[in-house]
Amino acid sequence: MEKVTARTLGAWVITVNPRRTDVVSLLADGHAGGDWCVAPNYRSRLMAAGQPILLWVSNRSGAHPARGFWGVGTVLGPAVDMRDPDDPRLHVPTEITTLGEPVTATECAATAGLDRLEMLRSPQQSNPSVVTASEWSLLRARLERAPEAPGLL
Numbered sequence: 001m002e003k004v005t006a007r008t009l010g011a012w013v014i015t016v017n018p019r020r021t022d023v024v025s026l027l028a029d030g031h032a033g034g035d036w037c038v039a040p041n042y043r044s045r046l047m048a049a050g051q052p053i054l055l056w057v058s059n060r061s062g063a064h065p066a067r068g069f070w071g072v073g074t075v076l077g078p079a080v081d082m083r084d085p086d087d088p089r090l091h092v093p094t095e096i097t098t099l100g101e102p103v104t105a106t107e108c109a110a111t112a113g114l115d116r117l118e119m120l121r122s123p124q125q126s127n128p129s130v131v132t133a134s135e136w137s138l139l140r141a142r143l144e145r146a147p148e149a150p151g152l153l
Helices: 025-027 040-044 105-107 134-144
Strands: 009-016 036-038 052-057 070-077 092-103 131-132
Touching: 009 036, 009 092, 009 134, 040 070, 052 092, 070 105, 092 105, 092 134, 105 131, 131 134
Parallel strands: 009 052
Antiparallel strands: 009 131, 036 092, 052 070, 070 092
16 A cells, blocks of 8 residues: 555545453443544554544454444544653544444455455554545445444544
């Protein structure tokens, strides 16, 4: 993938691993916003208030929900250093509403224009991941059909 720029960015993606986070409770709450950890790199330095952000759940197993996009929202500010010597990561403030039904990884892989999503090609990448402007256009159209999402987009 090319380097992310303001022109190529569609939306940021925060990936949550159900083996490390209680995703069932997170999704049941309806709200997955707050401060999310992101790697200190050029991408996190591009994060700014008002940009769209998506929540991706990885590694489906057992009672965990299907792999895919489970939330949509907005970045509320830049990624910041929490000044914790034991935590070198940055934290980005977000407002994310969870969806009742995801846009699954299977659906994305079967959809022209979404079949090359970064989360499908490089599932081990650190936060933040990204969807391109063209991918975001397709995802946004799909998300607009979700009952929870129209007011968020």
